[in-house]
Amino acid sequence: MSAQNYIGYHFKFSPLQPAVDILIAELAEVGFESFVEEDDGLSAYIQTSDWQEDILGDIQILNERTFDISYTLEDIEQTNWNETWEKNFNPIVVDDLCAVRAPFHEKFDTQFDIVIEPKMSFGTGHHETTHMMIQHILKNDFQDKTVLDMGCGTAVLAILAELKGAKAVDAIDIDRWCYENSLENIERNNCKNISVFEGDASLLKGKCYDIILANINRNILLQDIKAYVKCLTKNGILILSGFYNDDIPKIQTECETHLLKFQEKLERNQWVALKFLN
Structure with missing residues (x-):
């Protein structure tokens, strides 16, 4: 890179x-x-x-x-960014099941152990939204599912989806550094079933997924929920985060407009992550 x-x-x-x-x-x-x-x-x-x-x-x-x-x-400078990150990045463990750590940290005795080096990408699990998305993944069945990680950042969610048994995962981000960093982290975690793409929701035409993960921001989600629904299988799952508790009415209204059914809410420091069923 x-x-x-x-x-x-x-x-x-x-x-x-x-x-x-x-x-x-x-x-x-x-x-x-x-x-x-x-x-x-x-x-x-x-x-x-x-x-x-x-x-x-x-x-x-x-x-x-x-x-x-x-x-x-x-x-x-990229090198300065990495040095700063290494000084401040501490490993996390989500629900005693999934550890997210840097290459220089000791391996954790957890069911899932993910090694991430984010550089200028974002999504290490420390932010409330990524933490909750990991919780949703841990609680749901990904075995033999097709999965989309939209706005993938470091690809931590895509990596966990594969570790949980997903047979095919697409990871998409509009940011060039996120795209390249995702490729590095996928290789670092020995993943074989993840494809990474640089772009936006226009890449979803003709695609089909059992589970869609989208941790972006409210405005982008409101703009793209329609595109997500078009490529979501019957009884498929849509998990959204990147917004506050006060934003739920707008997000939920848009989802229900496209006949999605609300299933579950996780909340962490006023941030939320919502699960919908197609």
Whole structure:
């Protein structure tokens, strides 16, 4: 993978919603590739080659008095990112069944042991949404299922799906670094049944899945639920996360519009992960 330098913007704002979703949408329009939602704001990353000094000039939300928004920025080299991550990354264990750790951590005595090196990708299990998605996977039957991991990040969910017996898994992410990092992590975990694609929901035409995992953000989910349903088998499972408890009515209404039936909710620090049945 070729090394790329990134510039990171660290936004602090109040109130968080709906500011975070609006800001992500506007930043994506001007070339920002990766986003990490935080307790009091958002970190957003853009390749140095795509950056220009007035990059925030067209970001309308920054000029709205409704929100109090400030930010700082920093240059990030890939090597520096990795060093920072290694200093701060601690292994996690989900429900005493699944460990997610770095290559330099000792192996855990758990049923599932996943080794992840995220680099500039996101989805190590530490964020509430990834943690809950892992919980949903652990609770459901994946044996001989076809699975989609949409917005795969590090591919941790796709890897766990294969470890749980999935016969074929597609992992898709629009971010180039996530795509390349997913390939690395799949090889690192000796997975054989996962295919990785760079792109968005337009890649789903003609596809068919028993289980779809989508941990993205509210606006993208609302936009793409229709596409998910089109490629979901009868009695198939759709598991969604990347949004707050307050967003449930919109997500659930959109799902029920497409005749999905609500099954289960997991909640962690106001973040939620919902399971629907086709």
